[in-house]
Amino acid sequence: MKTSDFYFDLPEELIAQEPLADRASSRLMVVHKDSGKREHRHFRDIKEYLRAGDCLVINNTKVLPARLYGERVGTGAAMEILLLVRKDMDTWEVLVRPGKKARPGDRISFGGGKLIAEVLEVIEGGNRIIKFEYEGVFENILEELGEMPLPPYITHKLEDKNRYQTVYAEHEGSAAAPTAGLHFTPELLKEIEDMGVRIAHVTLHVGLGTFRPVKVEDVLEHEMHSEYYVVEPEQAAIMNETKKNGGRIIAVGTTSTRTLESVTDENGVIQPKSGWTKIFIYPGYTFKAVDCLVTNFHLPESTLIMLVSALMGKELVMESYAEAVKERYRFFSFGDACLFLAKEK
Template sequence: MKLEDFDYELPEELIAQIPLEDRTSSRLMVLDRETGEVSHNHFRDILGEFKAGDCLILNNTRVLPARLIGEKKATGGHAEVLLLKQTTTDEWETLVKPAKRVKVGTELTFGDGLLKAVCTGVLDHGGRIFKFDYEGIFIEILEQLGTMPLPPYIHEKLEDQERYQTVYSKELGSAAAPTAGLHFTEELLDAIRAKGVKVAFLTLHVGIGTFRPVNVENIEEHDMHAEFYHLSEETAQIIRDTQASGGNVISVGTTSTRTLETIAERHNGKIVADSGWTSIFIYPGFEYKAIDGMVTNFHLPKSTLVMMISALASRDMILNAYKIAVQEKYRFFSFGDAMFIRPKAQKGN
């Protein structure tokens, strides 16, 4: 299967640069994965897609304000540091700009010395390891000094940092938001619950690798990045009960989907409480075992995320839906509009 098979034309002006004031006012394309037909609504109308007995699974990860602007102690020059992964209590793997000027032993200060760091290692991919020095609680200092590491295709300043968090975000650890969840409000979730739908949570910490492009012509040769996940027994039981009663399991976003399908793959199709690292790569030919439908945003051309949803519907259906979305001037990517890939009819919809 070739990379070009997942390409589509996207005018740059359709890439959403800022979030809408009302989260639920974004547009919603509903795709019937049996017929390929699409319909157009607003996100608040997604309530009509659920029935009593279904469950909705959301990723409660919270994005770290992981972008720091530091000053080199020796020269006064500036350096941008993006935290990627905590390796020990005070050491982090990072990306640095300009990296070539940051060598082992380079000292940086942030916020007039509120936070200090020294480079202790160089990574194979060009990143750096920093050991941080501070007084107090690191996360509180990070929330004071850091900013959101917005995706590279967003060029506008984000005025309200919380608009790059879901309203139910809880577990700090992501380098990027699970953006399909940005459309939900507490009021909409309450209305979904009132309809008899179980709302449950899992955690997958989104890594910066989510923005890494596929660089191989044959997609089966792509090396997928790994991300940490956790699924509680409470959520696992809700999913098992839903499956046993004939309800639909609806995942919100590709991150929730990755987690559930990873667990199903590892446990012979059964959903159980589990934690670990996943590097699952889902593309056409993959047989979904855990989910019946998915809420998702519109993804980058030739991305692994387009490949994932093309395995749930079909490549032709997805690319046709994307063509219609472009024609109808939907807003694309993180702050853009949403798509609901509807469960098959025999599940009860």
């Protein structure tokens, strides 16, 4: 299987640069696996494809305002830090630019000294381990000084940080948003619950590896990035009860999908657990938990389009993407959505 098998031509003007004023007004392509039929709707119409007894699974991770701009103490040279992984309370693995100017012992000041970072060590891959010094509550300082780590294909500045958060974001830890969930409003979620659809949550902290391109031509040679997940016992129980009663598991996003497929055993039972997953889902994979998928339109040749192709079939997915380009759908993080119905009933 070749990476180039998942290429499609995407005009740059179709890459959404800003979120819509009304989250649920985005367009929704509904793709039926059995018939190959495609429908063009709006996101709030998703209710028509759900039914009582189904379970919608959301990822309640929260994006950190993880990009910090400061200056090197002593020289005043401009420095940028991107928080990646929290090692302990005040120690982080980070990406620093320019990296060559961040050596152990160097100190970087943010917000006129409100936050100071000392470089402790350089680790494999060129990232740094830093320790922060500050007075007060770190999260409050980060909220004040940090910016959202928007994907590289978004060039516009985001005016409202909350528009890169889902309305149900709860547990901080992501470097990128689980963007399929950005379309939901509290009102739409309540309407879905009132229909008898259960809503369960998992947590997967999305890493920057989600934007990492596949650089090998043989798909099987690609090494996935690792991300931390949590599935709580009561949430696993809701999902297992749904499956037992014949309802569908409808994952909101590839992050929820990867989490569920990481914790489901060979008998289809979703296990409550936490840990790190590097699961790579591509055509040929047999799904153990997920029946349907709500997701955005993904980058060409990405692991995400490969995951969708594993669920729906590569030919149908590539046809759907070609139609999305023709119909001028908006792509990527702030773009429109798909509902992939791999199981109708």
